[in-house]
Amino acid sequence: MEEEPVVTVYAHINTVPNGSTGGIMMKEHRELLAAGEESYVFWGRGREAEKPNEMKFASDAEVKLDVLQTRIDGKAGFHSKNATKRLLARLDEIKPDIVHLHNLHGYYVNIEMLFKWLANHKCKVEWTLHDCWAFTGHCAHFTYVKCEKWKAGCGNGCPQLGTYPKTYSKASCAWNFDQKRRLFNLVPAGRMKLITPSQWLANLVGESFLSKYPVEVRHNTIDTNVFKPTPSDFRERYGIGDRFMILGVASPWTERKGLSDFVRLAGELDSEKYAIVLVGLSEKQMKKLPEGIVGLTRTDSQIELASIYTAADLFVHPGIEETFGMTVAEAQACGATVMVTAGSACVEACSPIGKSYEITSYDEMAERIKGFRSCWGVRNGSR
Numbered sequence: 001m002e003e004e005p006v007v008t009v010y011a012h013i014n015t016v017p018n019g020s021t022g023g024i025m026m027k028e029h030r031e032l033l034a035a036g037e038e039s040y041v042f043w044g045r046g047r048e049a050e051k052p053n054e055m056k057f058a059s060d061a062e063v064k065l066d067v068l069q070t071r072i073d074g075k076a077g078f079h080s081k082n083a084t085k086r087l088l089a090r091l092d093e094i095k096p097d098i099v100h101l102h103n104l105h106g107y108y109v110n111i112e113m114l115f116k117w118l119a120n121h122k123c124k125v126e127w128t129l130h131d132c133w134a135f136t137g138h139c140a141h142f143t144y145v146k147c148e149k150w151k152a153g154c155g156n157g158c159p160q161l162g163t164y165p166k167t168y169s170k171a172s173c174a175w176n177f178d179q180k181r182r183l184f185n186l187v188p189a190g191r192m193k194l195i196t197p198s199q200w201l202a203n204l205v206g207e208s209f210l211s212k213y214p215v216e217v218r219h220n221t222i223d224t225n226v227f228k229p230t231p232s233d234f235r236e237r238y239g240i241g242d243r244f245m246i247l248g249v250a251s252p253w254t255e256r257k258g259l260s261d262f263v264r265l266a267g268e269l270d271s272e273k274y275a276i277v278l279v280g281l282s283e284k285q286m287k288k289l290p291e292g293i294v295g296l297t298r299t300d301s302q303i304e305l306a307s308i309y310t311a312a313d314l315f316v317h318p319g320i321e322e323t324f325g326m327t328v329a330e331a332q333a334c335g336a337t338v339m340v341t342a343g344s345a346c347v348e349a350c351s352p353i354g355k356s357y358e359i360t361s362y363d364e365m366a367e368r369i370k371g372f373r374s375c376w377g378v379r380n381g382s383r
Contacts, residue, residue, distance in 0.1 A: 010039040011096035013087070013114075015106030016046040017054070020326060021130050024220065025102050029053075040094055042087055044080070044108025055090055058083035058108045066107035074138070074172025076165040077104060077111040078179070084110040088117050101127040105140065105165060112183055119186035128195040128218075131323055134184060135208035137177030139163060141321040144256045151207055153177050181209040189213055197324035200345035219348065220324045223302070227333040232307035238294050240311070243275040246369065247312035247336065249305070249327045250319075251280035251298045258318030259285075261362055266292035268366060279308060309334035314372060317346050318365060325349035332356065337372075339365065 010032055016022040025041060032039040033053070044058035058080060066079040087109065091099070099118060104111055118125055131140040137154025138161065139147075145159050154177040161167055193214045196202045202215045235241060246265070250257040259278075266276050271292040278289075279296045286295040299305055309315065315331035315338045325346035332338050332354040340346035342358035350356035359365045 005036070008037050008098060009094055009096045010037060010098050010100060011091060011094065012039070012041045012100045012102070013104070013109070014041075014043050014102035015104075015108055017041065017043045017056075018046055020220075021102050021128075022046070024128070025100075028100070038094075040090075040096070042090070044083060045106060055087075057087045057090070063107050070107060070165050071167055072169065074161070074167035074169030075176060076107070076138070076167070077109070077176075080108055080110050081113065083108060084113045088113065091117065096123050098124045098126060101125065103130055103133075105133045107165070112179070115183040115186050118192075122191070125187050125192040126195060127192065128197075129201060129205065129323070130197065132201070132204060134180065135205065135210050137173035137175075137180070138165070138167070141256070143321045150177070184210060185212070198345035198348045200348065201323045220326055220329070222326065222329050222333055224333055226302045227306050227309070227330045229335045230303065230306040230310045232311065234307055234311040238275075238277070240275045240277070240294070243273055244314070244369075244372070245312045246274060246276045247279070247308065247315045247331070248276070248317070249279045249308075249315075249331070253278065253281050253285060256319060256321055258316075261318045261365070262293065262316075263290060264362065265366060265369070266290050269369070274369075277308070277312070279305070305330070306334050309336050312336045314339060314369065316365065316369075317341070318359075318362070319346070320344045322346050322349075339368065 012025045014025045029039045029041045040053045042055045049056050062083050069079045070076045133140040136150040154173040158173045189212050195216050195218050197220045202217050253259045277294045280298045281295045289295045309331045315336040317340050320341050328346045328349040337355040339357045342360050
């Protein structure tokens with residue numbers, strides 16, 4: 001008599017079920033179900049649950065209250081107790097063998113309640129870090145402002161209280177840091193591993209209070225059935241013609257993403273020879289664009305985005321805080337040459353098969369682009 005196969009029960013937790021992090025979670029969930037495993041997904045914000053193995057455990061009102069409380073006291077991740085009770089009650093019911101955590105910030109879950117539950121149960125824990133929030137006293141990124149307080153302990157004088165998760169409290173960072181260090185180390189090293197999308201982020205984890213945990217680098221993947229050379233009339237529709245098209249894609253666009261670099265570049269390039277296209281801008285940002293930049297709001301169509309990547313001569317990502325750089329991988333898969341900042345995680349997103357360039361400063365970026373145009377010649381329909 002053959003023994004029945006052992007089915008592993010998985011529970012996945014993230015802020016939302018969509019977007020970049022939610023998409024990664026849902027993809028793994030579907031793959032596990034297709035393989036015959038028992039998988040459940042949990043989130044706090046976004047659409048309602050549509051299938052039996054899904055649960056949105058926080059209400060919109062609870063999320064708004066968490067936002068307000070965090071604005072006042074700065075204790076991101078220490079509210080939403082009722083929502084977290086519902087999550088933990090469901091975890092008690094399904095008895096997961098593996099709990100896969102994703103983003104735990106986002107005003108929807110109480111990390112103290114969650115990690116005490118994880119510490120008191122014998123499930124394995126996998127935690128995919130999509131940013132640096134897990135080991136700082138406040139911020140999700142710190143490279144742009146060159147802050148290294150997180151290595152020893154965030155104290156007062158945080159330079160980024162006005163960034164997500166925004167707060168008016170000037171005394172919360174030290175408390176947050178100490179509490180995170182205590183809570184996130186409750187699970188024994190033998191039961192929890194961390195997953196990062198880049199070696200760049202793995203190296204930072206190794207310098208943090210999470211250094212006792214094993215780290216697996218798992219580069220994000222893109223759907224090459226969608227992101228591939230996709231011809232369109234994009235250049236004609238937007239009046240780009242034979243000009244050298246420089247593309248940037250982000251959502252939202254901020255100074256950290258390099259928005260000011262593109263604005264500065266537009267002022268230096270000959271608009272009759274170059275066209276800069278930025279995708280993902282807000283309506284307010286589009287109204288302030290200088291001549292030489294074609295601005296587009298965010299598109300939810302991946303096929304449309306693939307056609308824009310394909311139309312570009314050069315995709316530029318000057319940002320330094322990405323933990324991987326999906327847009328870089330997408331652009332290159334569509335045939336675009338890419339340019340990224342040396343030393344950033346975006347370098348890891350570049351495929352050795354395609355063309356890529358690394359720059360160390362704005363001046364180097366501008367000079368390289370001018371050099372590209374001088375040898376590119378007139379477009380003839382192919383690269």
